[in-house]
Amino acid sequence: MSTSPEVFVEKLLAADFEIETWSVLGVGQNSIAILANDEWVFRVPLHSGAADSFAAEVVVLRAVQGRLPVLTPDPEIVVQIPGVEWPVMAYRTIAGQPLEREQIDSLDTVAVNRLGRDLGRFMNTLHGTPVSQFNRSVVPDYDNQQQWDRLIADARNYLKPRVVSSIWNRLNRKLGKSIAKINRFEFKSVLRHGDLGFGNFLFDRQSHLTGVIDFGSAGFGDPAVDVAGLIATTVPGELLIEKVRPTYPDIDDLLDRALIYRETFALQHALLGAKGDDEIAIKEGLDRYLA
Secondary structure (H helix, E strand, C coil): CCCCHHHHHHHHHHCCCCCCCEEEEEECCCEEEEEECCCEEEEEECCHHHHHHHHHHHHHHHHHCCCCCCECCCCCEEECCCCCCCCEEEEECCCCECCCHHHHHCCCHHHHHHHHHHHHHHHHHHHCCCHHHCCCCCCCECCCHHHHHHHHHHHHHHHHHHCCHHHHHHHHHHHHHHHHHHCCCCCCCEEECCCCCHHHEEECCCCCEEEECCCCCCEEECCHHHHHHHCCCCCCHHHHHHHHCCCCCCHHHHHHHHHHHHHHHHHHHHHHHHHCCCHHHHHHHHHHHCC
């Protein structure tokens, strides 16, 4: 589907949605998101794979609604709009904003302690969601051998042609060692968020956690992936571990796996750059991965 935020809004207006003001929240390879009337977030997928992901996200969000200790998007509207190829999702906006880099760096001890407790409760509840609540044919399984085989194939197809042989050889050796370790992991599959980083945390002006968003990577897999996302930032990074522990004691059993998963994030960033022909993202990702 080829569209733009402007065309998307025109289609919503034609379908009798009352939109007086709107702004763009995001335009990516997978979806477009707008904020309408400072109240509703409307999102539309841009291809069939993204549409499948949307369908799974809706199932997950509806299953966890009201169960988690902080707010999450509640897809009250999932509808087919005339002239739009894929179903549109809409939910009321959650108060709060992600923190900027300098705001994260300046969090004081009280704020970090509180954040650790809140995130520990969030993960403890999310990872404890009964599997029986879900249609497993809709909600995907992640963190399996097929996923990691695909990562190796993508690196070979998208990155190898863009780098000199010495860089590729270093990258390939490091990735091969990581995947060998990952393929030996044993874990009980749980519902995990899949992208549990600061970009998806919402805070009020007092730096209280108000919500967690973007469940587009949510599915069944290794809970250590969420821990990896949590400690991926330089600050507070691994300092959060001891803050999370009181409300999520399982974190200690997940750390070894989380550290291996975290190693792959920079490579995945470079891959997204390669797929989108973004040379800056490629360089940033490879520099971090091979540092």
